[in-house]
Amino acid sequence: MEVVRTNLLAASTAPTYHRSVAGLDFEKLVEEYYLPLYRFGLSLSRRESDAADLTQQTFFLWASKGHQLRDLSKVKTWLFTSLYREFLGRKRQQDRFVETESSAEALAAQSVPATVVNQLDGDIVQRALFSLEEIYRAPLALFYLQQHSYKEIAATLEVPIGTIMSRISRGKAQLRKALADDVSLMSKTEEEQPHG
Amino acid sequence: MDEQQARLILESYRPGVDLEDAEIVAALETAGRNPESARWLEEEQAFDRAIGEHIQSIPAPYGLKTRILARRPAPVTSRFARLILGLAGAVALLFLLAQVADLWRNRGAESSNLLPAYASEMVSFIKVAPSLDLVSPNLRAIMGWLEDEKAIPPHVPVKLALLDPVGCRVLSFRQHDVTLICFNRESGKLAHLFVVDRAALPGLKPGAAVVFQREGEWMTATWAENDQVYMIAVQGDEAAARRFLPRT
Numbered sequence: 001m002e003v004v005r006t007n008l009l010a011a012s013t014a015p016t017y018h019r020s021v022a023g024l025d026f027e028k029l030v031e032e033y034y035l036p037l038y039r040f041g042l043s044l045s046r047r048e049s050d051a052a053d054l055t056q057q058t059f060f061l062w063a064s065k066g067h068q069l070r071d072l073s074k075v076k077t078w079l080f081t082s083l084y085r086e087f088l089g090r091k092r093q094q095d096r097f098v099e100t101e102s103s104a105e106a107l108a109a110q111s112v113p114a115t116v117v118n119q120l121d122g123d124i125v126q127r128a129l130f131s132l133e134e135i136y137r138a139p140l141a142l143f144y145l146q147q148h149s150y151k152e153i154a155a156t157l158e159v160p161i162g163t164i165m166s167r168i169s170r171g172k173a174q175l176r177k178a179l180a181d182d183v184s185l186m187s188k189t190e191e192e193q194p195h196g
Numbered sequence: 197m198d199e200q201q202a203r204l205i206l207e208s209y210r211p212g213v214d215l216e217d218a219e220i221v222a223a224l225e226t227a228g229r230n231p232e233s234a235r236w237l238e239e240e241q242a243f244d245r246a247i248g249e250h251i252q253s254i255p256a257p258y259g260l261k262t263r264i265l266a267r268r269p270a271p272v273t274s275r276f277a278r279l280i281l282g283l284a285g286a287v288a289l290l291f292l293l294a295q296v297a298d299l300w301r302n303r304g305a306e307s308s309n310l311l312p313a314y315a316s317e318m319v320s321f322i323k324v325a326p327s328l329d330l331v332s333p334n335l336r337a338i339m340g341w342l343e344d345e346k347a348i349p350p351h352v353p354v355k356l357a358l359l360d361p362v363g364c365r366v367l368s369f370r371q372h373d374v375t376l377i378c379f380n381r382e383s384g385k386l387a388h389l390f391v392v393d394r395a396a397l398p399g400l401k402p403g404a405a406v407v408f409q410r411e412g413e414w415m416t417a418t419w420a421e422n423d424q425v426y427m428i429a430v431q432g433d434e435a436a437a438r439r440f441l442p443r444t
Contacts (some may be wrong), residue, residue: 037258125251144252146248149215165204165208
């Protein structure tokens with residue numbers, strides 16, 4: 001796992017920057033990226049089986065077409081962009097629903113302290129992320145996976161940097177609201193439970 | 197840069213992940229001048245860390261990596277690489293031809309070596325409660341899912357089909373897909389059916405005797421049927437495995 005990371009980092013500064021990727025070890029690449037790709041796929045599709053399928057398809061595409069990529073430093077972006085395009089392609093076939101950006105007014109800032117988030121069950125956080133509109137969910141998932149800089153997130157999702165910053169900001173506001181709603185609901189449920 | 201602009205930029209900033217370019221540095225300086233903004237930034241980054249830890253701990257389905265590696269298509273290579281591979285292949289072919297007679301003589305021994313490895317590997321998957329690709333108490337649903345996945349469709353032995361299924365999963369053995377279906381049996385125990393293409397275990401011939409093999413507390417019973425090799429694995433002795441065989 002470390003070997004690939006070292007190679008990729010070295011490739012971004014060394015003279016071999018534009019070396020062909022044909023020799024890149026497939027198994028090491030899978031080891032390095034299958035988990036973050038699966039998590040990204042899950043945040044997009046919200047279904048484990050679809051996420052697993054998207055991840056498999058991404059590596060299938062890499063094995064079939066990855067040799068065409070000449071810049072070794074672009075492997076990570078290539079993989080995440082391919083998964084995202086695959087997801088969008090499948091989604092287009094399923095529906096024609098167009099999501100619009102929420103107005104700032106609709107996303108009044110709600111406070112959920114980090115200490116509260118730390119104590120929350122992972123499923124609640126996952127559910128809150130899944131509840132976001134897709135245009136916020138995709139950049140926010142990449143943001144929290146911490147595999148990409150915000151500039152790389154913009155490149156992966158093929159949108160301008162300013163748009164990504166704005167979507168991360170609004171996505172966080174939506175996430176806070178969803179978490180606050182969940183926390184509030186949990187408090188009410190606890191209060192309503194009979195004591196004894 | 198005013199504080200509102202600085203906050204928008206810093207909401208996308210993660211120390212150690214994003215490079216501190218001129219814009220980030222300017223935003224950090226702006227936020228640092230105001231204690232309220234500094235507190236906001238501290239809380240913002242703590243929130244990001246907490247969410248990030250949750251998102252980064254989502255597990256992948258068990259066996260996903262194995263399936264990705266097993267279904268890798270043959271890589272497309274350049275013309276030069278194909279030439280080199282062709283030459284290497286020709287040399288390898290000559291070497292293989294020289295070995296054919298020995299391999300032919302030893303083919304029985306080869307299969308008998310593969311079967312223990314197969315039984316051992318498959319039992320290792322079920323020693324702990326296996327994570328399944330599909331959990332369903334409906335055998336028809338399981339067969340439908342396997343068909344969709346282009347997995348090997350097994351002929352489930354009648355005595356197993358009478359049990360309640362738990363679910364199924366696709367495993368891999370030496371580049372061959374293996375279909376696993378799990379069934380509930382008495383006392384909360386499970387019975388497992390593995391099916392693989394006979395090319396994975398070429399020495400097993402249809403009509404030959406069932407091969408029993410012990411793997412710790414597990415007993416496996418293996419036989420060939422048409423183009424497939426079937427293996428039942430249960431906790432118990434040979435009689436426990438024999439109960440589910442299609443012919444006893």
